[in-house]
Amino acid sequence: MIAIVDYRAGNLTSVARALQHLNVPCVVTDRAEDLRRAERVIFPGVGAAGEAMRNLRGTGLAGCIREVFDSGKPLLGICLGTQVIFEYSEEDNRTECLGIIPGGVRRFPSGMREGGDPLKIPHMGWNRVSLRGAHPVFAGLPENAEFYFVHSYYPAPSNGADVAGETEYGIRFASAVARKNLVAVQFHPEKSGRFGLRILENFSRWDGSHAQ
Secondary structure: OEEEEOOOOOOHHHHHHHHHHOOOOEEEEOOHHHHHHOOEEEEOOOOOHHHHHHHHHHHOHHHHHHHHHHHOOOEEEEOHHHHOOEEEEOOOOOEEOOOOEEEEEEEOOOOOEEOOEEOOOOEEEEEEOEEOOOOHHHOOOOOOOEEEEEEOEEEEEOOHHHEEEEEEEOEEEEEEEEEOOEEEEOOEHHHOHHHHHHHHHHHHHOOOOOOO
């Protein structure tokens, strides 16, 4: 059973539907005991980092997410769920986050251009992810597969070894990170067609061992 963390941060139904399409049992829950019992945990989210952290702390789930990581249980972050696993986010006048991955989350610089044309923020739409090295959760994906993004902030890990994939949008940024039993992606696999479904299917079978 996969537990999908409900901390009032959206896109839970689409994640659950994607798993149901794959015939993977799942439950959407805000109960710490459900996360502890689950075989795997998905930590999704859309919205602002400040509100997300207030909700996580208010429900007691902030400590539980850290507990899931420390236990070695497979953990998948998606979008905002990826951002708040870092030490801080520049959003909302700097938000202190969970601190599972060293580094921060930064806002895209203003005035970015590509081919002379201004780039819009938020970064919204399909873009390529260049994977770095092998990892079981990304097995079977073609080189430079495209995924669906919606975000104004991007992960900036302190340790380059935590970067599992990169994307170009005005700048080159980490669009996937991996450390031990944690994989986290800035894009939305549940909205990314067959390649996104492949990631969710791989995660549903992953035992949490990390491949460099």
